[in-house]
Amino acid sequence: MAKKQFKAESKRLLDLMINSIYTHQEIFLRELLSNASDAIDKLAYLSLTDQNVGLSREDFAIDIHVDKKMGLLTISDNGIGMDKEEMEQNLGTIAKSGSLQFKQALDQKDADVDIIGQFGVGFYSAFMVADTVTVLSKKYGSDEANLWQSAGADGYTISPAEKTTVGTDVILKLKADTEDEKYSRFLEQYELQSLVKKYSDYIRYPIRMEVERSRPKAGTEESEEPEYETYTELSTLNSMVPLWQRAKKDVTDEEYETFYRDKFFDYEKPLAKIHLSVEGAVTYKALLYIPARAPYDFYTKDYKKGLQLYSSGVMIMEHCEDLIPDHFRFVRGVVDTQDLSLNISREMLQHDRQLKLICTNLEKKIKQELLRLQKDQREDYEKFFAAFGRQLKYGLVSDYGMHKDALQDLLLFWSAKQGKLVTLGEYVDAMGEDQKHIYYAAGESRSRLSQLPQYEKLQQKGYDVLFMTEEVDEFIPQTLMNYREKDFRSLLTDDLDLATEDEKKAAEQTAEEWKDVIAFLEKTLEGKIKKAEISTQLGSHPVCLVPEGGMSFEMEKYFRRVNPEMAVPVEKVLQVNPEHHALQALRALLPENEEKAAGYAKVLYAQGLILADLPIEDAAAYTDLVCGLM
Ligand code: ADP
Numbered sequence: 001m002a003k004k005q006f007k008a009e010s011k012r013l014l015d016l017m018i019n020s021i022y023t024h025q026e027i028f029l030r031e032l033l034s035n036a037s038d039a040i041d042k043l044a045y046l047s048l049t050d051q052n053v054g055l056s057r058e059d060f061a062i063d064i065h066v067d068k069k070m071g072l073l074t075i076s077d078n079g080i081g082m083d084k085e086e087m088e089q090n091l092g093t094i095a096k097s098g099s100l101q102f103k104q105a106l107d108q109k110d111a112d113v114d115i116i117g118q119f120g121v122g123f124y125s126a127f128m129v130a131d132t133v134t135v136l137s138k139k140y141g142s143d144e145a146n147l148w149q150s151a152g153a154d155g156y157t158i159s160p161a162e163k164t165t166v167g168t169d170v171i172l173k174l175k176a177d178t179e180d181e182k183y184s185r186f187l188e189q190y191e192l193q194s195l196v197k198k199y200s201d202y203i204r205y206p207i208r209m210e211v212e213r214s215r216p217k218a219g220t221e222e223s224e225e226p227e228y229e230t231y232t233e234l235s236t237l238n239s240m241v242p243l244w245q246r247a248k249k250d251v252t253d254e255e256y257e258t259f260y261r262d263k264f265f266d267y268e269k270p271l272a273k274i275h276l277s278v279e280g281a282v283t284y285k286a287l288l289y290i291p292a293r294a295p296y297d298f299y300t301k302d303y304k305k306g307l308q309l310y311s312s313g314v315m316i317m318e319h320c321e322d323l324i325p326d327h328f329r330f331v332r333g334v335v336d337t338q339d340l341s342l343n344i345s346r347e348m349l350q351h352d353r354q355l356k357l358i359c360t361n362l363e364k365k366i367k368q369e370l371l372r373l374q375k376d377q378r379e380d381y382e383k384f385f386a387a388f389g390r391q392l393k394y395g396l397v398s399d400y401g402m403h404k405d406a407l408q409d410l411l412l413f414w415s416a417k418q419g420k421l422v423t424l425g426e427y428v429d430a431m432g433e434d435q436k437h438i439y440y441a442a443g444e445s446r447s448r449l450s451q452l453p454q455y456e457k458l459q460q461k462g463y464d465v466l467f468m469t470e471e472v473d474e475f476i477p478q479t480l481m482n483y484r485e486k487d488f489r490s491l492l493t494d495d496l497d498l499a500t501e502d503e504k505k506a507a508e509q510t511a512e513e514w515k516d517v518i519a520f521l522e523k524t525l526e527g528k529i530k531k532a533e534i535s536t537q538l539g540s541h542p543v544c545l546v547p548e549g550g551m552s553f554e555m556e557k558y559f560r561r562v563n564p565e566m567a568v569p570v571e572k573v574l575q576v577n578p579e580h581h582a583l584q585a586l587r588a589l590l591p592e593n594e595e596k597a598a599g600y601a602k603v604l605y606a607q608g609l610i611l612a613d614l615p616i617e618d619a620a621a622y623t624d625l626v627c628g629l630m
Helices: 008-018 027-049 084-092 098-108 122-128 183-187 189-200 253-264 353-376 378-397 404-410 424-429 453-461 471-480 501-513 515-524 553-562 581-589 594-611 619-629
Strands: 062-067 072-077 130-138 145-150 156-161 167-174 207-216 228-236 272-278 284-290 307-311 314-320 332-337 413-415 420-422 438-442 466-468 486-490 531-534 543-547 572-576
Touching (some): 027 062, 027 072, 027 122, 027 167, 027 189, 084 130, 084 145, 084 156, 122 130, 183 189, 189 207, 253 272, 253 332, 272 353, 284 353, 378 471, 404 471, 413 424, 420 424, 438 453, 453 543, 466 471, 471 486, 515 531, 515 572, 543 594, 581 594, 594 619
Antiparallel strands (some): 062 072, 072 167, 130 145, 130 167, 207 228, 272 284, 284 332, 413 420, 413 466
């Protein structure tokens, strides 16, 4: 029979498998059992609407069979099966784009066993332990069976075969034992039993095997020394009942963790779990996890959000997006509900009203859990926030701030005064009687922001300032407008509203006295600034540049990067400090030497640019100017 070649990519992957780069070869069993379970899921799903299947939930099973003499290990299922084309498609090619990523991941670090399943290349792991892999399968609804066989990278054959029942047998001819590797252990009852427990305990169908046991021989008298005999019995190796179906009190922390790691391929333990059993308008069970770190693709398009959706023990959808709002897309977990109308197609399912109800419900529970973490396990919460805080912020500013009530209490910002992350609530609680607003400053780094002249003034007053250094931060005060009735004031764009009535009056008078200087500055710096003004908020600094109208310089920079065409230049206002000797020098000089005074004005403007972290337009001219004045 003519041998067919594997597709190039599959072949390379197979080589990797055969040369067995993994230390945990045992996971091949998990992969094959999980494939068997998936195949049963598919037929079980069909059986809900198709009377002809003739099997009910209890009839489905996966059998493990051992032939020690021949060195054969067989995994049989009565799932959906494969026809010839599907064997060709599914076993001869790695169709998924995931395989490429898989190889990249392999190149990156020491191959981690748990990434195999993640990339949909599980079947090939059989070649880690087997010389020859044979698949005998009969598809549901078809009369013919086929035999697929391969002894490794040089290709495979498919031929017609006999099989009475629908389903698939995967038969492994194990490799011969070597010094380092005892492949024959995969024929040992104890080894197989413990591997199933370890990796496949939650498979929802019985995984059965003939197990050898011993019992006292019949007929031996109780008084006599009992004689034992061995016998075999078909036993179910896995506990089957999914974790989420069990009562909370019966599940140990370790079980929760193992389940999470196995199911969601995370090597770190989750920060929190939410186990729910809800009855009411909609009845469901859910087991959700808050991961401790973001998956490598979390902030890319490749990341698939969604919870696994089960109904009556059958998996309906791997990533059901409608179960989880976007801003909580980092949550992993499972939802099991019987309330779904299953006779509609899977696509239709997405619009099911029940799902919306569950989603709203879960959103509340997740928020509660996060708030609990924030309060009781601050360190964990900060870890969570470092991984997913950005997602929460995006969530808050998206959809015109529709989700702000759900999210505002979950945010953390850097408190300049306390030197740590605080919530908006904590900031407001710590405000003194006299402080009217929530002050914040957005920019590239905390060290930069702490040098702002405006910050100095607030420090003197004993006010705290939130330092916002992520790109999206800037849009948060804009979206929230206020928090607990305190409005946000940006150090960089707004009137800080610090002056008392008396101070305001005094400032007006000062402005009057400095009218000529202001007019001179505006004339000299025409085209560079929109206007100049006197400020009493500058502390020890001579000048600062502030943007006019709600936008900030940071926003302008952001838009310039993201969409240059949309970027509108932000107009600058030069604020000057009349108390500062540099300004007083300029004022004194003005009547005597206008040219030199103009030089001073330009230098002051340049200092404003530097403080605002804006580029000096003509650096050479600026240096000449300074040197000329020296
Ligand atoms: P994955 O299971 O992640 O899709 P695999 O390489 O493990 O990747 O399997 C490839 C495909 O082969 C499966 O998606 C499935 O369509 C098919 N397959 C594997 N094992 C079985 C089985 N026991 N019964 C039916 N189809 C199977």
